[in-house]
Amino acid sequence: MTTAAQNASSARPPFIGTNVPRTDGASKVTGRAAYVDDLPHEPGELFGATVRSPVPRARLRGITLDPAFDWSDVTVVRASDLAVNEVQCISAEQPILAADQIRHAYEPVVLLACADKRKLAQAVRAVKLDLEPLTPVLDPEQSFAKVDVIWGEDNVHKRFSITKGRADLPDPAGSAAAIEAAIASCEIVVRGRYTTHHQEQLYIEPQGVIARWDDKGVHVTGSLQCPYYVHKALVHGFDLAADRVHVTQAVTGGGFGGKEEYPSVIALHAALLAQKSGKPVRMIYDRKEDIEATTKRHPAICEITSGCDRDGTLRALSIRILMDGGAYMTLTPVVLSRGALHAAGVYRWDDVRIDAIAVATNTPPNGAFRGFGAPQTIWAIERHLDRVAEELGRDPMDLKAQNMLREGDTTATGQTLRGSVGVAECVDKALTASGYHDKRKAAPVVRGRVARGIGASVFMHGAGFTGSGEKHLKGRVAVDLLPGGRLRIRTASTDIGQGTETVFRQIAADAAGVRLEDVDFAVPSTSYVPDSGPTVASRTVMVVGGIVERAAREVAARVRAEQEASGGEFTAAADRLLTKEREVTALVQYEHPGWVTWDDSTYKGDAYPVYGYACDVAEVEVDLDTLEVTVTGFWSATDVGKAIHPVMCKGQIEGGSLQAIGWALWEDVVWKNGLIQNPRMTNYIIPTALDAPPMHVDLVEAPYAYGPGGGAKGVGELPMDGGAPAIAAAVEHATGIFARDLPLLPERLLELQTTRKGFGAKGAEGDPKPQALKG
Amino acid sequence: MKITLTLNGRSREVDLPPLVRLLDALRGPLGLPGTKEGCGEGECGSCTVLLDGEPVNACLVSIGQCEGRAVTTVEGLSDATHLGPLARCFVDHGGAQCGICTPGMLISAEALLARRPDPSDEEIREAIAGNLCRCTGYQRIVDSIREAARERAGGAA
Ligand code: FES
Ligand code: FES
Numbered sequence: 001m002t003t004a005a006q007n008a009s010s011a012r013p014p015f016i017g018t019n020v021p022r023t024d025g026a027s028k029v030t031g032r033a034a035y036v037d038d039l040p041h042e043p044g045e046l047f048g049a050t051v052r053s054p055v056p057r058a059r060l061r062g063i064t065l066d067p068a069f070d071w072s073d074v075t076v077v078r079a080s081d082l083a084v085n086e087v088q089c090i091s092a093e094q095p096i097l098a099a100d101q102i103r104h105a106y107e108p109v110v111l112l113a114c115a116d117k118r119k120l121a122q123a124v125r126a127v128k129l130d131l132e133p134l135t136p137v138l139d140p141e142q143s144f145a146k147v148d149v150i151w152g153e154d155n156v157h158k159r160f161s162i163t164k165g166r167a168d169l170p171d172p173a174g175s176a177a178a179i180e181a182a183i184a185s186c187e188i189v190v191r192g193r194y195t196t197h198h199q200e201q202l203y204i205e206p207q208g209v210i211a212r213w214d215d216k217g218v219h220v221t222g223s224l225q226c227p228y229y230v231h232k233a234l235v236h237g238f239d240l241a242a243d244r245v246h247v248t249q250a251v252t253g254g255g256f257g258g259k260e261e262y263p264s265v266i267a268l269h270a271a272l273l274a275q276k277s278g279k280p281v282r283m284i285y286d287r288k289e290d291i292e293a294t295t296k297r298h299p300a301i302c303e304i305t306s307g308c309d310r311d312g313t314l315r316a317l318s319i320r321i322l323m324d325g326g327a328y329m330t331l332t333p334v335v336l337s338r339g340a341l342h343a344a345g346v347y348r349w350d351d352v353r354i355d356a357i358a359v360a361t362n363t364p365p366n367g368a369f370r371g372f373g374a375p376q377t378i379w380a381i382e383r384h385l386d387r388v389a390e391e392l393g394r395d396p397m398d399l400k401a402q403n404m405l406r407e408g409d410t411t412a413t414g415q416t417l418r419g420s421v422g423v424a425e426c427v428d429k430a431l432t433a434s435g436y437h438d439k440r441k442a443a444p445v446v447r448g449r450v451a452r453g454i455g456a457s458v459f460m461h462g463a464g465f466t467g468s469g470e471k472h473l474k475g476r477v478a479v480d481l482l483p484g485g486r487l488r489i490r491t492a493s494t495d496i497g498q499g500t501e502t503v504f505r506q507i508a509a510d511a512a513g514v515r516l517e518d519v520d521f522a523v524p525s526t527s528y529v530p531d532s533g534p535t536v537a538s539r540t541v542m543v544v545g546g547i548v549e550r551a552a553r554e555v556a557a558r559v560r561a562e563q564e565a566s567g568g569e570f571t572a573a574a575d576r577l578l579t580k581e582r583e584v585t586a587l588v589q590y591e592h593p594g595w596v597t598w599d600d601s602t603y604k605g606d607a608y609p610v611y612g613y614a615c616d617v618a619e620v621e622v623d624l625d626t627l628e629v630t631v632t633g634f635w636s637a638t639d640v641g642k643a644i645h646p647v648m649c650k651g652q653i654e655g656g657s658l659q660a661i662g663w664a665l666w667e668d669v670v671w672k673n674g675l676i677q678n679p680r681m682t683n684y685i686i687p688t689a690l691d692a693p694p695m696h697v698d699l700v701e702a703p704y705a706y707g708p709g710g711g712a713k714g715v716g717e718l719p720m721d722g723g724a725p726a727i728a729a730a731v732e733h734a735t736g737i738f739a740r741d742l743p744l745l746p747e748r749l750l751e752l753q754t755t756r757k758g759f760g761a762k763g764a765e766g767d768p769k770p771q772a773l774k775g
Numbered sequence: 776m777k778i779t780l781t782l783n784g785r786s787r788e789v790d791l792p793p794l795v796r797l798l799d800a801l802r803g804p805l806g807l808p809g810t811k812e813g814c815g816e817g818e819c820g821s822c823t824v825l826l827d828g829e830p831v832n833a834c835l836v837s838i839g840q841c842e843g844r845a846v847t848t849v850e851g852l853s854d855a856t857h858l859g860p861l862a863r864c865f866v867d868h869g870g871a872q873c874g875i876c877t878p879g880m881l882i883s884a885e886a887l888l889a890r891r892p893d894p895s896d897e898e899i900r901e902a903i904a905g906n907l908c909r910c911t912g913y914q915r916i917v918d919s920i921r922e923a924a925r926e927r928a929g930g931a932a
C-alpha cells in the first residue's frame with residue numbers, strides 16, 4: 001500500500017468488523033425492492049404454466065388437448081417441439097419435458113402460456129396425459145438392491161469411498177475387511193443406524209422468472225442464486241452462442257440452495273414458451289407447485305460402526321452412507337461428496353472407511369439445500385458419539401472434546417489442519433454461556449408433566465468448493481473506477497438475503513481506502529458481470545470476497561499512482577485517470593492457496609482450504625404426556641475466521657440454526673405412493689416466532705490467512721449442521737429417549753419410549769432419568 | 776364495480792369485480808407491489824396489511840370488503856425521503872435479510888406498537904406469529920421491534 005493509500009484509509013476507521021446499515025435495507029423496508037413478480041408487466045406478456053405428471057412412474061403414451069377447449073390463444077410446448085431436451089447441470093440426463101417416460105410425480109410434460117390467467121388454469125385441466133403407470137421404486141435401499149432398474153445400469157448416481165490408515169487399500173473388499181479388523185481390535189465397539197428425511201427450502205418467495213426474446217437473443221430475469229448456471233442451461237438448451245443469453249437476478253426472496261440448480265428448469269420452460277409465442281412469458285410458481293416440483297434436501301441413511309479405547313480415545317470408523325438422489329442425478333454427486341467429507345465429524349480417527357452411495361428413486365430430484373449433505377452425516381456422527389459416550393458412562397461433550405481435531409491433526413482424507421481451528425474456543429464459549437455442565441450434572445428437571453434437558457453438538461464445515469473445485473472454477477470479479485473516485489463491483493455472486501452486496505462493499509471500501517457510499521454493486525447480470533462462480537458452498541465472502549478485495553486494491557493503487565505522479569485529491573486523480581485511459585477496470589481471478597492439494601480419484605488431500613467450526617447447545621422442554629418438544633433456549637459459538645459484519649453474520653447463524661431446529665422437530669415431507677401429502681404451508685410446518693427459541697450467538701475469530709478482511713471464512717451453511725443433534729441430545733437428557741431418526745415427531749418418540757428402542761432407555765451413569773419415565 | 780377506499784391516507788377509487796383479492800388489487804391496478812404473496816392461503820403473512828388499523832391477510836380479503844375503509848400497506852409506513860423509525864430499526868438491527876417477509880412483518884409490528892407501545896418479547900413474538908420468516912430465525916426481528924418501541928417512547932438516547 002502506498003503512503004497516500006495509508007493516509008486515506010487511516011483517515012477513517014475501517015468498515016470491516018462494523019455493522020453498517022445493509023445497503024439494500026431501505027428498499028426492502030419500504031416495499032420498493034423489486035422481486036421478480038413485482039416487475040411491471042410488459043405489453044403482450046403471457047403467463048406460463050406447467051402440466052405435470054400425477055404419478056411417479058409411467059410410460060407416457062400420448063398427450064391429448066381437449067378438442068372442446070378453445071386453444072386459439074394458448075401456446076403449447078411439448079417434448080416433441082424441442083430440438084434439445086436436456087437440462088444442463090453436472091450432466092444433461094434430466095429432460096426439459098418428459099418425452100415417453102415419467103420418472104417422478106410432478107415431472108413436467110406440457111408447457112402452456114396464455115394472457116388470461118384464469119383461462120390458463122382451465123387449459124391445464126384440458127390437457128389429458130395418456131399414462132400407463134409402472135411400479136415405482138421409492139425406497140433407496142430397494143433401488144440399491146436393484147429390484148428394478150430405473151436409472152442407468154444399476155440406479156447408482158455416484159459411489160466412492162474415503163479410506164485412511166489400515167483401511168487405505170485400493171481394493172474395496174480388502175479395505176472393508178481391514179476396517180472391520182481394525183474395529184474388532186478395539187476395546188469398545190458401537191454400532192448404529194441413523195436416518196434423515198427430506199426438507200423443503202421453503203424460501204418465502206416462490207420460484208419465478210420472466211423470459212423474452214429479441215434480436216439480442218434470450219433474456220431471463222428471475223429469482224435465482226447462480227446466474228451463470230442458468231446461462232449455461234440456456235446456452236445448451238437453445239444451442240445459442242454465449243453472448244445471446246442474458247440472465248439477470250431480480251431481488252431474490254431467499255434461496256438456501258433451492259434456487260441454485262432449479263431455476264435452470266423454470267428458465268428453460270419460460271424461454272421455450274416465450275420463443276414459441278413470440279411474447280414475454282412470466283412464470284411464477286404457486287406454493288403447492290413449488291413444494292411439489294422443486295428440489296429438497298436428500299434423505300440419507302448412515303450406518304456407523306466405530307471402535308475406541310476404554311479411555312475414550314477414538315480409533316476406527318466405518319460408515320456406509322446411502323443417499324436418495326431422486327429421479328435424476330442433477331447435483332447429487334456433489335452433495336454426496338460433501339456429505340461423505342463431513343461424515344467423520346470434527347474428530348481424530350486412525351483408521352477410516354466411508355463408503356458413500358447415492359441412488360435414484362422415482363421421486364422429484366433432490367438438490368442443493370444449505371449444508372449440502374453435511375447436516376445428514378453430521379446428524380449421524382454426533383448421535384453416534386452420544387451413543388459411544390453413553391457406553392463409556394461419559395458426558396458426550398467431554399468425550400467429544402477429548403477427540404476434537406487440533407491444528408496439526410489430520411482429517412479422514414489425510415488433510416493436515418494448518419491453523420484457523422477455533423473449535424475448542426467454540427465449545428468452551430457455548431458450554432459456558434448456556435450453563436451446560438451444571439444443567440447436565442443436575443438431573444433433568446421435571447416439573448409436573450414437563451421435563452427439561454440440555455444437549456450439545458460440535459461440528460465443522462468446509463468453506464468453498466470441494467477439493468480442486470475452486471482451481472477449476474477460476475472465479476472472477478471486476479472492479480471499475482467511476483467518475484468522482486467511485487468504485488463499482490461487478491460479480492455474479494448474488495445477494496439472496498445474506499448480505500453479499502453490503503459485505504462486498506465493506507471489503508472493497510477498506511481495500512481501496514474509500515467511503516462505503518462510494519462503492520456501487522452492479523445488479524448481477526451475465527451480460528456485464530464476469531463469472532465469479534455460483535453463490536453456494538459458503539464461498540461467497542471467503543473466496544469471492546477475497547477477489548473483490550484484490551480487485552479494489554488494484555484499482556485504488558492505480559489512482560494513487562496517478563495521485564503521486566500529479567498530485568491532487570483521490571477523486572481528482574481518479575477523474576484524470578479516467579480521462580486518460582477511458583476505462584479503468586481490474587478484472588481479477590481467484591488464486592487458490594498454492595499448498596492445497598487434492599486427488600479426486602482417491603479422495604485424498606485438502607478437501608477444503610479451511611473449515612468453519614461451531615458448538616451448538618439446545619435446551620428443551622418435553623411434555624411427558626404428548627412428547628412434544630419445545631426448544632426454550634439455543635446457544636451457538638461459531639468460528640467464522642473474521643466477521644466482516646457481525647450483525648449479518650449472527651443473522652446467518654440464527655437463521656440457519658432455526659432451519660435446523662425446524663428440520664429436527666417439525667418439518668416433514670409426507671409421502672404416499674410417491675406423492676407429497678402436505679404440499680402447503682398449512683401442513684408443511686416451518687417454525688414461527690413463537691416456536692423459535694431465543695438465540696444466543698457468540699462469534700469466535702480464528703482468522704484464515706487467505707481470507708479477506710483479515711481472515712474471513714465461510715459461514716453460510718455451517719449453522720444448518722448442528723441444531724438437530726443438539727436437540728436430540730437434549731431430548732435424551734430430558735427423557736432418556738435416544739432418537740436415531742429425524743424428525744423427532746411426538747409419535748416417533750412415543751414409539752421409542754414404549755418399545756424401549758431408544759438406547760438411552762436403559763440409562764447411563766451420571767445421566768439419571770426422570771422419575772416419571774421409570775417402570 | 777367502483778370501490779372507494781382510503782389507501783395509505785389517500786382516497787382511491789378502483790373499478791374491479793368485488794371478489795378480486797385485495798392482494799391482487801394492491802399489486803395490480805393500485806400499483807403497490809410492496810405487499811407480497813407467499814402462499815395465497817392465509818398462512819405466511821407476507822401479504823399482511825392494515826384494514827381499519829387491524830392486520831389482515833390481503834390474500835383472504837376481497838376488494839369489495841374494503842369499500843369505505845382504510846387500508847395501510849408497507850408503502851404507507853415510510854415516506855419518500857426518510858424511513859419510519861420501525862423500518863429504520865429493521866435495517867439497523869438485522870430485521871430484514873432477503874426482505875420478502877419484511878413488508879408483512881412491519882405491518883404486524885406497526886399494529887402491535889399502536890396498541891401496545893411497550894411490548895414484552897413474548898408479546899412481540901405473538902404479534903408476528905402469523906408472519907413466517909425463513910431467513911432470520913426471528914431473533915433480530917424481535918430485537919428490531921423492541922428497539923423501535925424504545926425509540927418511540929423517547930428512550931433512544
Ligand atoms: S400470501 Fe397471504 S398469507 Fe401468505
Ligand atoms: S427476511 Fe427472508 S423471509 Fe424473512
